[in-house]
Amino acid sequence: MSAPATMLAVCGLTAGYVVPVLGPVSFTLARGEIVGLCGPNGSGKSTLLAALLGNARIFGGEINKAPDTVFSLQTQRQPPVAGVPLNGAELLALTAAAADGLPPALAACVGRRLDRLSGGQRQFLHLWACLQAPADVVLLDEPTNNLDPDGVAHLAGALRARAAGGAGLLVVSHDAAFLAAACDRLVRLGGNDDAV
Amino acid sequence: MPFDALLDPLFVQPFFTGLAFAVLLPLLGAYLRLRDEWLAALAFAQTAAAGALLAMLAGWPLQLGGLLAAAAAAALKSVFEGAARGVQGAAYAMLLVGSWGASVLLVANLPLAERLGHALFDGQLYFTDRDHLVAAAICTGVAGAGLFALSRRLLLSHFFPDYFRAVGGSVRRVHFLFDLLVAAALALATMSIGVMSAFALIFLPPLVAWAWSGSWRRSLALAVAVGVVAYVLAFLGALWLDQPFGPVLALILVLVGVLSGVAHRLHIGL
Known part of the structure; x- marks a missing residue:
């Protein structure tokens, strides 16, 4: 049985903006x-995601991506939605994400305007739109923020389903329990890789 | 009776000229409102008026002058794309005030510019001709098609700016293309219905529609409906009362906006 195809290989990467804030770090991400x-805070987790997409300065090392790899990225940056008449279904449609698999309570109110949903519901929809967008590699930055325990558990299942569908997922989080439950492997910035 | 005027060939061309902008401007206004850039719209309209006045002095077609000036304003605006919100607002305000100052000085010192200046500021819809109608129809078709093509990218770049960049999108390019559409539409609208009428049509219908719509698509339809109904009422009302069109349209839209705001507050129980 052949090993899953490597979609992303980071080797000795040192990155930052004005000065390096990260690295050197090495890891690989395979399909599935x-x-x-x-x-810890300030270790460069979000900077690493930015560097993977060419939005941070690379001071050393290299990033190799499989040809024609399509990336999706979820970040904490969300614009204010007060007064904007966009509903949840329209938000998901923007990234061509399907609503199938949403938590039932959220699926029931996906037709509501975003400004009539709770902060946690909006966060989950935003996250879902990026997670389920057509992509080979999905990058998630602190996806559990503002989610309740049921939402976190549902998210872990959704990540596994997405990976089983063939995508590679790179998840930045300060939530050690979530990472341990959801990930196949951990990369500690400034430390060694751990198998989970 | 005012309805008879719609059958009078003298008023048919002006009516359809204004109607085209009553459809287009609320649509553009919805996306401007999303980006909270309504002040930029007013700056574009005022700059277009100044450009038309300068074109008249140079012996160029007025619409060309207005289009070039508005396009230059859009290009200038793109320089401030990545700036902080306060810096952007200050830039639009300076553009607006500067264009207004230049226009008024031209009008005050050049007799030839006086009549055109008043027409641009107050609106000259009833004096528009076939050229205005053709320009309005082409503008509405091109800008409408352009907006249709840009709509998803505009929404995506607003709601998912990091995702949009990750999939290879350029926020700056999309916004600049949209600004060009807005600048062109406002330049031509300013030549036909005046600065403040154009601004009223781009600002107020989306304001009303956003309060009452459960989806983006419905808000666009409602904004167009508000714009068209207010326009038709203003066109007929101004004729019937023998008043200038621009102020009548502006007051009708403000009245609709106030009534909508009060009704919405009552509706949500505030």
């Missing part, structure tokens, strides 16, 4: 794999 990125 979920890799967690952990480390």
Whole structure:
């Protein structure tokens, strides 16, 4: 049986903006794999995601991506939605994400305007739109923020289903329990890789 | 009776010229409102008026002058794309005030510019001709098609800016293309219905529609409906009362906006 295709290989990467804030770090991400990125605040977890997409300065090392790899990225940056008449279904449609698999309570109110949903519901929809967008590699930055325990559990299942569908997932989180439950492998910034 | 005017060939061309903008401007206004850039719209309209006045002095077609000036304003605006919100607002305000100052000085010092200046500021819809109608129809078709093509990218770049960049989108390019559409539409609208009428049509219908719509698609339809109904009432009302069109349209839209705001507050129980 052949090993899953490597979609992303990071080797000795040092990255930052004005000065390096990250690295050197090395890891790989294969198709169908979920890799967690952990480390204390300021260790460069989000900078690493930015570097993978060419939005941070690379001071050393290299990033190799499989040809024609399509990335999806979820971040904490969400614009204010007060007064904007966009509903949940329209939000998901923007990234061509399907609503199938949403938690039942959220699926029931996906036709509501975003400004009539709770902050946690909006966060989950935003996250879902990026997670389920057509992509080979999905990058998630602190996806459990603002989610309740049921939402976190549902998210872990959704990540596994997405990986089983062939995507590679790289998950940045400060939530060690979530990473341990959801990921195949952890990369500690400034430390060694751990198998989960 | 005012309805008879719609059958009078003298008023048919002006009516359809304004109607085209009553459909287009609320649509553009919805996306401007999403980006909270309504002040930029007013700056574009005012700059277009100044450009038309300068074109008249240079012996160029007025619409060309307005289009070039508005396009230059859109290009200038793109320079401030990545700036903080306060800096952007200050830039639009300076563009607006500067264009207004230049226009008024031209009008005050050049007799030839006086009549055109009043027409641009107050609106000259009833004096528009076939050229205005053709320009309005082409503008509505091109800008409508352009907006249809850009709509998803505009929404995506607003709600998922990081995702949009990750899939290879350029926020700056999409916004600049949209600004060009807005600038062109406002330049031509300003030549036909005046600065403040154009601004009223781009700002107020989306304001009303956003309060009452459960989806983006419905809000676009409602904004167009508000714009068209207000326009038709203003066109007929101004004729019937023998008043200038621009102020009548502006007051009708403000009245609709106020009534909508009060009704919405009552509706949600505030």
